[in-house]
């Protein structure tokens with residue numbers, strides 16, 4: 001898939017449905033492979049903007065998740081954690097829904113258990129913060145394309161192994177219902193939340209490229225804790 005962004009054209013990385021097998025509720029239900037989602041990592045509209053983004057230590061990604069399901073489980077991203085920036089703080093991230101609707105399931109591990117699970121519903125233009133110490137999965141629960149963008153620090157690699165080990169997040173979204181993943185010994189009840197526009201974004205958050213200091217919390221989360229405290233409204 002191709003993505004024309006400003007003056008630039010980007011080619012996608014593709015995650016196939018078969019790549020998701022280790023984290024699916026019903027891997028045996030996958031009979032014929034298909035493209036699960038398309039990722040355009042490190043996108044920019046002009047070379048000047050690319051330099052601003054790189055100098056800030058950031059990356060802007062664009063992701064397209066067409067509607068689908070595998071055995072009734074809505075199509076989703078693989079799921080990953082981020083490494084620590086400083087002791088006690090992993091790198092955060094900020095998403096924006098550009099088209100469609102998303103469910104973001106965030107989970108916070110502690111001493112081998114999951115201490116907190118938050119499901120955030122994102123609609124067009126909503127910005128959703130993934131706070132430090134949470135892993136995340138994006139789900140497309142609809143019959144339409146889901147397109148998201150995200151800003152994230154460019155200097156780390158995602159950690160997939162805990163999601164692989166437990167076959168996904170601690171809940172699956174199957175036929176419109178949340179179903180506990182029994183590969184976790186126990187998981188807390190889901191806290192459902194709405195995102196708050198804590199960054200005061202108007203329209204497309206790519207435009208933050210011109211006030212990129214507002215994104216410093218992505219590389220120094222320990223200096224911006226107020227952002228994470230105000231990220232959601234639990235409903």
Ligand SMILES: O=P(O)(O)OC[C@H]1O[C@](O)(CO)[C@@H](O)[C@@H]1O
Nearest residue numbers: 039041061063077078079080150
């Ligand atoms: O790496 P995963 O779990 O397949 O998820 C992909 C998503 O994560 C990102 O890497 C950002 O965390 C995006 O490029 C994409 O939306």
